[in-house]
Amino acid sequence: MSVRSTTVSLVLVALVATSAALLSSRDDATGAGSRSGGESDTSEAASTAQDTTPGGTDARGIPRYISRPFSARERRLLLDAYGVDDPQWLYLSDSTESAILKYDSKEKRCKTCYVDSYRVGYLSMRRVGEIWDDFEVRMRHMRRADFPPSAARVDVSLDDLDPEARTAFTALLDAARRADFALSVRETYRSPDREALLFSEGHGRTYTATSMHSYGRAVDIVVGDGRVNRPSTRADWVRFRRFVLSWGNGSFRVIGPPDHTWDWPHVELATDNIGFRSIDAALAFAAACTTDSARAHPPASAALGGAVSDPCVFVPHLR
Numbered sequence: 001m002s003v004r005s006t007t008v009s010l011v012l013v014a015l016v017a018t019s020a021a022l023l024s025s026r027d028d029a030t031g032a033g034s035r036s037g038g039e040s041d042t043s044e045a046a047s048t049a050q051d052t053t054p055g056g057t058d059a060r061g062i063p064r065y066i067s068r069p070f071s072a073r074e075r076r077l078l079l080d081a082y083g084v085d086d087p088q089w090l091y092l093s094d095s096t097e098s099a100i101l102k103y104d105s106k107e108k109r110c111k112t113c114y115v116d117s118y119r120v121g122y123l124s125m126r127r128v129g130e131i132w133d134d135f136e137v138r139m140r141h142m143r144r145a146d147f148p149p150s151a152a153r154v155d156v157s158l159d160d161l162d163p164e165a166r167t168a169f170t171a172l173l174d175a176a177r178r179a180d181f182a183l184s185v186r187e188t189y190r191s192p193d194r195e196a197l198l199f200s201e202g203h204g205r206t207y208t209a210t211s212m213h214s215y216g217r218a219v220d221i222v223v224g225d226g227r228v229n230r231p232s233t234r235a236d237w238v239r240f241r242r243f244v245l246s247w248g249n250g251s252f253r254v255i256g257p258p259d260h261t262w263d264w265p266h267v268e269l270a271t272d273n274i275g276f277r278s279i280d281a282a283l284a285f286a287a288a289c290t291t292d293s294a295r296a297h298p299p300a301s302a303a304l305g306g307a308v309s310d311p312c313v314f315v316p317h318l319r
Contacts, residue, residue: 007277011099013084014041015052023282030176032180035300037157054092054308055079055091055092055093055094055096055099056092056093056094060110060111061110061111061112062108062109062110062111063091063102063104063108064091064092065089065090065091065104065107066088066090066091066092067278068125068279070087070182074087075087075281077133077286077287077290078090078283078285078286079131080129080283080286080290081121081282081285081286081289081290081312082120082121082282082286082312083126083129083130083131083132083135084102084103084131084132084280085131085132085133085319088280089103089105089106089107089278090102090103090120091104092277092278092281093102097277098270098277099275099284100119100120100202100274100275100276101119101121101275101276101278101279101281102117102118102119102120103117103118103120103132103134104116104117104118105117105118105132105136109181110229114211114262116136116199116208117208118208118209118210118277119133119208119210119211119275120276120282121192121275121282121285121312121313121314122194122210122211122214122215122274122275122310122313122314123214123215123277123304123305123307123313123314123316124192124195124196124210124212124214124307124313125139125193125195125196125211125308126308127308128308128309128310128312135209137161138198139196139200139209140200140202142168142185142196142200144197144200144201145201147193147196147197150191150193150196150306151191151193151196151197152197153194154186154187154192155188155189156185156186156187156188156191157188157189158170158171158188158219159190160189160216160318161189161217161219162215162216162269162316162317162318163311163319164217164218164269164271164315164317165216165218165269166216166268167219168248168251168252169188169219169267169269171248172244172247172248172252172267173185173221176243176244179243181223181226181236181239181240181243182223182236183221183222183223183240184221184222184226185219185220185221185222186220186222186265187213187219187220187265188213188216188218188219188220188222188319189213189214189216190211190213190214190218191214191305191306192209192304192305192306192307193306195208195209195210195214197209198210201311211270212269212274214305214307214316215270215274215314215316215317215318216316216318217268217269218266218267218268218275219267219268220265220266220267221240221265223236223237223240223263223264224236224237226265228264231246237257237264238258241254241258241259241261241264242258244267245258246296251269252267252268252269252270253267253268253269253270253272254266254267254268258317262310273314274290274314275314283295285312286312289311289312290311290312294311294312295311297311298310298311299311299313299315303315303316304316305318
């Protein structure tokens with residue numbers, strides 16, 4: 001791990017510790033709205049509740065949404081920091097220690113029901129103070145001409161990745177090709193503007209506006225001719241995804257199990273420095289990043305790859 005990454009981790013730990021104390025001392029009278037209309041604020045216990053909901057999905061393929069109660073103060077923090085107006089649709093991506101906190105803008109009711117899902121605290125073109133429902137409406141009313149020309153650029157160079165990811169993906173691709181996989185790189189770094197454009201246009205290419213591509217830690221890799229409906233290509237792709245998960249001490253991730261996914265090409269390099277591993281960490285960081293001081297000194301948009309300047313997001317390390 002780089003010195004910079006270690007520093008970021010230490011800063012986040014300090015923020016969490018400091019903000020946890022802030023959470024327990026702030027006035028609990030602040031209210032916040034919810035699409036479901038409920039505000040579980042009947043006691044101070046709600047603000048210190050520990051969530052024990054396991055991560056990942058159940059046997060039906062539906063996320064195990066966080067079941068703990070949220071106080072009005074916590075609801076306000078999640079709304080102000082992350083645009084989360086209904087915390088009941090928060091969940092951890094899987095049951096491992098590296099799981100990250102995600103948010104569905106509506107309940108996912110079945111395994112094949114695709115919903116817009118967001119990684120909490122990640123870069124995006126969501127405006128500060130905008131809830132995700134409003135972001136979705138705004139994006140779906142935008143035309144390609146409303147985006148900057150750079151949003152149409154497809155980057156296939158490993159050179160534009162996070163330095164750690166650049167080295168790791170180069171080694172992964174070399175090893176996979178030596179193992180006789182026929183591979184091509186479809187896309188590497190993807191700016192927040194480009195993520196928003198793909199989200200706006202839809203067509204099944206993306207169901208999120210918050211991606212590891214915008215951190216330079218994800219690569220879309222195509223196996224063979226890329227035609228997953230062909231049995232031979234599908235078999236090779238499943239084999240490659242298993243190879244990815246077993247290679248590099250388990251540091252790479254794919255979406256879904258090896259033999260089933262809506263995004264076959266996506267491979268990302270995990271890191272402890274991006275994403276929240278618990279609701280308590282997200283709440284603590286929210287308490288720190290929504291202060292007047294933090295709001296007055298957000299990271300510049302340029303440092304966020306052109307994303308909205310926001311103190312409540314993880315900053316990328318692209319150079």
